[in-house]
């Protein structure tokens with residue numbers, strides 16, 4: 628079963644989260660393999676998307692935020708886009724669009740950053756927005772400060788956390804066909820005593836970046852975790868092996884119903900809205916050509932079919948309904 632554990636290092640400005648996705652991850656792979664409209668992922672794409680999924684679950688669990696965290700990579704190679712959405716209750720879904728299929732041994736940059744134009748975006752989309760409110764989005768390139776392509780997703784995201792959030796973060800990620808797992812260690816930003824202004828806090832925090840010895844020691848320990856260990860060992864063993872000399876406070880783990888799990892929030896209604904967005908003319912021309920409009924959800928594989936009558940109803944003006952309703956004025 629999938630699980631997520633949070634912990635704190637006693638008396639130190641350092642916190643951690645570890646996630647292990649098993650059923651949540653294999654469900655995503657199973658649906659992809661069973662989807663006639665898409666091919667199963669090549670192992671290289673699968674592992675990248677699995678690492679993204681683990682990372683997005685870690686980041687969502689690490690913030691107090693009511694809404695969706697969306698982690699996206701817009702690639703300039705065979706992987707056009709890879710996207711993971713994690714809701715605040717840790718319901719998650721993920722998909723990637725790949726053309727053509729990647730060859731064995733393809734590196735991260737060969738998949739998504741062939742011309743150094745790939746981008747990684749993190750969006751926080753609040754559940755309830757005030758009028759006109761836009762989701763918050765941060766974007767980083769897939770190369771380092773010297774323009775050299777980054778070959779590890781964990782390094783891309785560490786770079787993001789430092790650049791966009793001014794947070795020292797160490798990430799270890801791994802995925803295969805059964806498990807997607809990750810460990811996140813982060814230095815807590817320290818607010819100065821009596822310091823209330825947000826900008827002052829972040830400036831003070833900037834001075835601390837890379838300097839806190841406790842964080843550096845723990846981050847080095849975390850980074851010693853090998854891919855194989857993260858994939859095969861249970862959470863208790865990993866934490867004990869890495870941090871046996873540290874004093875760690877554990878929180879109640881999120882397992883079972885509260886654990887990260889696969890869920891897709893696609894619906895016939897939303898697909899209908901999308902077809903409406905195409906406009907009547909476009910919808911009619913698709914029907915003339917194919918007989919109906921069929922839209923598949925890339926996340927879960929669900930197929931939505933709108934026959935000519937269904938489609939025509941989308942474009943019926945709701946005027947009659949308003950006039951005949953009991954609340955009509």
Ligand SMILES: [Zn+2]
Nearest residue numbers: 891893924927
């Ligand atoms: Zn769906």
